[in-house]
Each structure stands twice: as C-alpha cells, then as structure tokens.
Amino acid sequence: MRVSEQEWKEALAGMYQGHIGFDIPMSEHTSLGIGGAADVFMTPDDPLSMRNLVALLGKRKMPYMTIGRGSNLLVLDGGIEGVVISVNTFSRVEVIRQAGDAVELFVEAGVPLQKLVNFCKDNGFAGMEGLTGIPGSVGGAICGNAGSYGYEIKDVVVSVAIMDAAGRLDRFKGEGLEFGYRQSGIQPTDIVLSANLKLRTDDKDAVAARTEGFFREKKAAQPISLRSAGCVFKNPDGDFAGRLIDEAGCKGMRVGDIEVSSMHANFFVNAGTGSAADYTALMEKVAMTVQQRFGITLEPEIRLAGRA
Numbered sequence: 649m650r651v652s653e654q655e656w657k658e659a660l661a662g663m664y665q666g667h668i669g670f671d672i673p674m675s676e677h678t679s680l681g682i683g684g685a686a687d688v689f690m691t692p693d694d695p696l697s698m699r700n701l702v703a704l705l706g707k708r709k710m711p712y713m714t715i716g717r718g719s720n721l722l723v724l725d726g727g728i729e730g731v732v733i734s735v736n737t738f739s740r741v742e743v744i745r746q747a748g749d750a751v752e753l754f755v756e757a758g759v760p761l762q763k764l765v766n767f768c769k770d771n772g773f774a775g776m777e778g779l780t781g782i783p784g785s786v787g788g789a790i791c792g793n794a795g796s797y798g799y800e801i802k803d804v805v806v807s808v809a810i811m812d813a814a815g816r817l818d819r820f821k822g823e824g825l826e827f828g829y830r831q832s833g834i835q836p837t838d839i840v841l842s843a844n845l846k847l848r849t850d851d852k853d854a855v856a857a858r859t860e861g862f863f864r865e866k867k868a869a870q871p872i873s874l875r876s877a878g879c880v881f882k883n884p885d886g887d888f889a890g891r892l893i894d895e896a897g898c899k900g901m902r903v904g905d906i907e908v909s910s911m912h913a914n915f916f917v918n919a920g921t922g923s924a925a926d927y928t929a930l931m932e933k934v935a936m937t938v939q940q941r942f943g944i945t946l947e948p949e950i951r952l953a954g955r956a
C-alpha cells in the first residue's frame with residue numbers, strides 16, 4: 649500500500665533528520681542514467697535517523713534497498729517499490745591508528761571510492777592503488793568486493809559496521825563476511841554504515857605513481873567517460889567475459905540506445921535514452937551469442953533491482 653507524503657512526515661516526526669523524496673527517477677541516481685522511479689528516496693543524516701527509519705519500515709513491512717552511487721546497478725523501468733535508502737551523507741574518513749608502517753582508517757559508507765583512493769595517494773598509504781577509477785562508494789565496493797588490477801577491497805577490510813533489518817548495529821570482522829569474486833555475504837536488507845581498513849605507509853611518490861599508472865591503464869581500456877555500469881558479466885573461470893564477447897563478434901551490437909562498447913566488450917553504454925528493457929534484451933542477446941559460440945554461460949556482474 650502506498651503511504652502518502654503526509655503520513656511519512658507524521659510517522660517520522662522527531663525521529664528522522666534527512667531528506668525524503670517521492671517518485672524519484674532512479675535514472676538520476678545511477679551511472680547508467682536508467683531506471684523507473686523509486687516510490688520513496690531517503691537520505692538519512694545520521695545513524696539514529698537510519699535506525700528509526702529501518703525500524704519503521706520493519707514495523708510496516710515495507711521493502712527497502714540501500715544504494716551507494718548506483719554505479720553497479722540496473723534499475724528496471726517499472727521503478728522500485730518501497731524505499732531506496734542512500735548512505736551518501738555518511739562521508740567521514742579518519743586515520744584512527746598508526747604504528748610502524750601499519751595504518752588503520754575509519755571510513756563511512758558514502759565516501760566515494762575515488763576520494764578514498766586519492767586520500768591514500770596524498771598520504772602515502774599503500775593498498776588501494778588498483779581500485780582507482782572505480783566510480784562507486786565505499787559501501788558499494790564492500791558489498792560487491794570491488795576490485796581491479798589484482799587489488800580487491802576485501803584485502804584491506806578489518807571490520808564493517810552493518811545495521812540489520814531490525815535496526816541493530818554490529819561490527820563484523822572482514823574474515824566473517826564471506827567475500828568472493830565480486831560478492832560478499834552482506835544481505836540485501838543489511839546496511840553498511842562504515843568500515844575500518846588497514847593500509848601500509850609507503851613512499852608517497854611510489855603510491856602516486858602506482859595509482860596514476862593504473863588510472864592511465866583504465867582510461868585507455870574502458871569507456872569511463874560514457875554512461876555504463878562497469879562490467880556487465882563476471883569473468884568465467886580462467887577467462888575474460890570481454891574477450892569472449894569480443895570474439896563472439898558482439899562489439900557494436902545494439903538494442904535501442906544500449907550498445908556493446910567498441911572499446912571494452914564487457915561494458916554496455918547508454919548512448920542516449922536507453923531503457924532497462926533494452927539493456928536486459930542486449931544482455932540476453934550477448935549471453936546467447938557467447939553460449940552458442942563457446943558453450944560458456946555468462947553470469948551477470950551488475951545488480952538488477954526493481955520492477956520490469
């Protein structure tokens with residue numbers, strides 16, 4: 649049942665600080681620029697408001713999902729039922745411990761990953777260099793164990809603070825979070841609020857050189873200035889989805905305004921006013937072509953959300 653704007657305001661009065669929006673197009677909150685409207689889009693200002701919000705949603709049995717920077721998300725054209733919670737106001741980064749060459753950072757979930765990479769670069773902290781150029785948030789990176797050039801965020805995670813669907817806040821050690829290739833054991837109703845990360849001090853110029861080197865490689869290999877959600881499919885064991893898609897002849901394949909990038913075949917770009925229906929149709933077409941050519945089933949890396 650749809651809850652009116654007035655009812656929301658009354659239910660949360662005195663319990664919630666932050667922004668509330670209604671019927672918000674998710675195309676405004678995803679790197680692909682695609683997606684129907686979220687019934688409600690909320691950006692709590694602080695953990696207490698987050699807890700009160702989650703408790704209210706639980707009491708009313710309303711569905712919700714958390715979003716970072718929407719750079720790994722395909723929101724379907726029918727939009728999102730219930731509430732989308734943004735953690736983007738949770739944006740602190742602090743050095744909490746430094747001993748010998750070991751450094752521990754406290755980082756909130758809404759911090760853009762690139763901002764964290766730059767913070768590490770500017771301070772000579774090693775461990776994040778290969779994650780440069782990944783456009784998501786720290787929370788999104790932890791949920792999907794973002795990685796590139798042999799670096800994965802799991803390798804620097806000490807612990808993660810997670811709020812569950814009952815509004816309970818707990819801190820979990822990295823080892824217990826079942827990180828795998830572009831995945832973690834973090835549940836869809838869990839909300840990542842912050843993490844403690846371990847890095848090493850190193851020569852500032854060396855960290856900068858590695859970070860900038862990886863960024864140059866990324867820029868040369870991926871269409872990072874175009875609208876995409878990064879890699880569409882996971883790499884199958886021992887191979888690369890991009891190579892398979894390219895060799896199956898799919899570069900330039902198009903449905904509506906969604907096109908297989910001619911620069912990197914595992915990126916689908918929105919060349920204008922593409923829809924989620926176009927995107928999923930292109931995914932099926934490409935996956936079927938690869939299946940027929942190589943007998944390999946590609947699994948999606950991007951996350952799908954919402955109603956078709």
Ligand SMILES: Cc1cc2nc3c(=O)[nH]c(=O)nc-3n(C[C@H](O)[C@H](O)[C@H](O)COP(=O)(O)OP(=O)(O)OC[C@H]3O[C@@H](n4cnc5c(N)ncnc54)[C@H](O)[C@@H]3O)c2cc1C
Pocket residue numbers: 679713714715716717718719720721735757781782783784785786787788789790791792793794795796830838839840841870871872876877878879951
């Ligand atoms: C040009 C480009 C290049 C990219 N290159 C890479 C790459 O090299 N390597 C790589 O791994 N990825 C890459 N990506 C994909 C994407 O940037 C990463 O997956 C990123 O970590 C997603 O973070 P996000 O904040 O945008 O997550 P979102 O897209 O907002 O969300 C992704 C998933 O995480 C969940 N989530 C997000 N934040 C939270 C939270 N705080 N609490 C609970 N759940 C949450 C969402 O519900 C959703 O299921 C690329 C994307 C683009 C557009």
